[in-house]
Amino acid sequence: MNRYLVAAAASVALMLVAAAFIFFFAPTDALQGPVQRIFYLHVSSAIAAFVSFAVVVVGSVAYLWRESIVGDRVARSAALVGVVFTTVTLVMGMMWAKPIWGTFWTWDARLTSTLVLWIIYAGYLLVRRLAAPGRQAARFAAVVGIFGFVDVPVVYFSVTWWRTVHPGPVISTDALPPEMLFTFLFTMFCTLVLAAVMIAVRYRIEALSDAQPAAQFVLQAARRSTS
Amino acid sequence: MRSIAIALAVARKDLVSEWRSRELVPALAQFVVLALVIANFGFQIDSINAPAIAPGVLWLALVFAGLVAFGRAFAAEKEQASLEQVILTSAPAAAIFAGKALAAAALLVLCEAVLLPALSLFFGTPLSLALAAAVFLATIGMASLGCLFAAMVAQLRAREVMLPLLTLPLWIPFIVAGGQAVQVMMGGGGSYGQALWLLIDFDILFVVLTSLAARFVLDE
Numbered sequence: 099m100n101r102y103l104v105a106a107a108a109s110v111a112l113m114l115v116a117a118a119f120i121f122f123f124a125p126t127d128a129l130q131g132p133v134q135r136i137f138y139l140h141v142s143s144a145i146a147a148f149v150s151f152a153v154v155v156v157g158s159v160a161y162l163w164r165e166s167i168v169g170d171r172v173a174r175s176a177a178l179v180g181v182v183f184t185t186v187t188l189v190m191g192m193m194w195a196k197p198i199w200g201t202f203w204t205w206d207a208r209l210t211s212t213l214v215l216w217i218i219y220a221g222y223l224l225v226r227r228l229a230a231p232g233r234q235a236a237r238f239a240a241v242v243g244i245f246g247f248v249d250v251p252v253v254y255f256s257v258t259w260w261r262t263v264h265p266g267p268v269i270s271t272d273a274l275p276p277e278m279l280f281t282f283l284f285t286m287f288c289t290l291v292l293a294a295v296m297i298a299v300r301y302r303i304e305a306l307s308d309a310q311p312a313a314q315f316v317l318q319a320a321r322r323s324t325s
Numbered sequence: 326m327r328s329i330a331i332a333l334a335v336a337r338k339d340l341v342s343e344w345r346s347r348e349l350v351p352a353l354a355q356f357v358v359l360a361l362v363i364a365n366f367g368f369q370i371d372s373i374n375a376p377a378i379a380p381g382v383l384w385l386a387l388v389f390a391g392l393v394a395f396g397r398a399f400a401a402e403k404e405q406a407s408l409e410q411v412i413l414t415s416a417p418a419a420a421i422f423a424g425k426a427l428a429a430a431a432l433l434v435l436c437e438a439v440l441l442p443a444l445s446l447f448f449g450t451p452l453s454l455a456l457a458a459a460v461f462l463a464t465i466g467m468a469s470l471g472c473l474f475a476a477m478v479a480q481l482r483a484r485e486v487m488l489p490l491l492t493l494p495l496w497i498p499f500i501v502a503g504g505q506a507v508q509v510m511m512g513g514g515g516s517y518g519q520a521l522w523l524l525i526d527f528d529i530l531f532v533v534l535t536s537l538a539a540r541f542v543l544d545e
Contacts, residue, residue, distance in 0.1 A: 162541055210497075214494045214497060217490075217494045218491075218494045218495070221487075221490045221491050221494070224487065224490065225477075225481070225487070225491070228481045228482045228483055228487060229480070229481055230480075234480065237541045237542070237544075238477050238480075238481070238541075238542065240541070241473075241477065241538050241541055241542060242477075242491060244538070245470075245495060245534065245538070246494075246495075248530075248534065249494065249495050249497075249498070252498045252527065252530070253494075253497050253498055253501070255498075256497075256498045256501040256502055256523065256527075257501060
């Protein structure tokens with residue numbers, strides 16, 4: 099069995115253990131009821147998404163600075179994984195918001211900036227697709243990746259003027275009972291492992307497709323003829 | 326010093342070519358007035374709701390006019406295959422970029438000189454120097470980001486679609502802060518001074534960042 103398969107199986111197993119903790123170990127929230135259990139995976143995938151995008155920035159800077167092809171591949175892989183986790187965060191957040199806030203969406207600073215994050219990195223993936231493969235795609239995408247990462251805190255900051263309804267940080271203020279805290283930290287750990295494994299697998303795919311320029315060319319031609 | 330001279334020369338070239346053809350500014354001016362007409366029918370404007378709706382209409386018209394103006398700044402060069410020649414000169418990319426952004430911003434300011442009085446005329450909102458100052462500060466940042474990504478998408482396929490997709494999310498801070506300032510001037514609550522300082526901060530941040538990024542975009 100190859101090591102990617104082992105890593106993937108292990109990370110899925112870890113997520114299942116985390117699910118067991120979320121549903122059977124963590125106590126039910128007194129005010130919100132069972133809906134609160136969304137919190138564990140929602141916040142964990144938000145953190146995994148931010149970490150992935152931070153990896154995109156590191157990879158992009160490495161590429162622009164040193165033309166590091168490894169940096170570019172890492173950025174490519176992490177951007178896709180980050181978009182996946184941002185999608186999970188947004189969808190789970192909306193599922194939680196409907197029963198608790200009475201609406202799926204509100205233009206709160208955190209929601210707005212997360213949505214902007216999703217849009218920017220979805221744009222990053224599009225730039226990769228539309229630019230000429232190789233140096234141009236890598237450079238343009240790196241610029242988009244870095245600007246996106248700078249823009250999101252700025253969006254967050256500028257929207258914070260309006261009253262924000264999103265629950266504030268609960269970890270640093272000791273508001274969580276120990277069972278909940280343990281479940282959260284464990285879920286976060288498992289989610290980060292899953293994200294790391296996904297990035298590694300994606301890196302392998304990118305490396306293989308870089309090594310096969312002929313296959314890449316056929317793929318591009320096929321895309322061009324269909325679009 | 327040389328960079329500034331190059332930037333001014335590039336800006337002058339773009340403005341002269343616009344002055345000779347007079348293509349973009351009349352079209353943009355007509356476009357923003359048309360946007361106000363459409364907004365009037367879309368929102369059922371009357372004297373009571375106009376001050377609440379006017380800031381939103383102002384920014385929507387400006388954002389879309391900006392996308393066209395900045396898109397043209399590089400698309401025209403690309404069509405005439407002059408972009409490669411400009412890049413091939415020994416001039417630093419940041420200086421070329423600054424010149425293009427300066428000219429595009431100047432064209433957008435001309436277009437604002439039509440938009441703001443027209444808004445005041447059709448929506449009955451007050452027109453003041455403070456309002457123009459906020460819009461002008463937002464234009465600087467929007468032009469620097471818009472031109473950077475216009476330079477990028479001019480070299481991509483599907484450039485018409487990609488420019489708004491990449492630029493609009495990055496313009497949000499300017500629209501939030503600028504929108505706040507305009508709302509205060511049109512009778513809404515909040516602090517005008519705070520919004521103006523934020524606009525200046527965002528301008529500095531993005532002008533510096535885009536100048537640094539220019540050489541990665543204008544290099545093929």
